[in-house]
Amino acid sequence: QQPVQSPQAVILREGEDAVINCSSSKALYSVHWYRQKHGEAPVFLMILLKGGEQKGHDKISASFNEKKQQSSLYLTASQLSYSGTYFCGTAIQGAQKLVFGQGTRLTINP
């Protein structure tokens, strides 16, 4: 039931783009994205609901393909502040719990 994230780790230079994928074997009701910096609590980025939604703010956006049970997080023109571990959380239809993937560690170098 745990979603699968890929890649596990990414190293970029400042200004480059990144895509983080999240997939589930179950029909999804919603997908959450959170970022966790080292030693800190996860912080909410966005929620996408079923229906093929796409959201974004600033240079971080995400899409949700309900048919494929996949979501992707897009980070464009990455900044040093984007470094951290990104988690997707998924809620399957009929269930209350939010289950997180293993995380993708993103490192942005100057």
Add this chain to the structure above:
Amino acid sequence: DSGVTQTPKHLITATGQRVTLRCSPRSGDLSVYWYQQSLDQGLQFLIQYYNGEERAKGNILERFSAQQFPDLHSELNLSSLELGDSALYFCASSINRGPNEKLFFGSGTQLSVL
């Protein structure tokens, strides 16, 4: 500051012991979630409460139990502790019971079992 308060921040104890972790949700939030994060691991869902009632359960060990009190704070009890229970335990809260609202995470309790 997310508004979610967890105490204590650090806890060091020995194998076989029992500890209690406490969480106060954001003002107005009715749901409390507990997650376990081991070193370099993801967030493992343990349990969720909504307005005092258990709503969803994850892979929570039988040695672990939780409850949410009338004032909405929650406690996670860990007993017969093992070395493998060492982890960062996060509490999160949200307004309602559904999984379609953003979670606000506390800063966590770092548990070290020696």
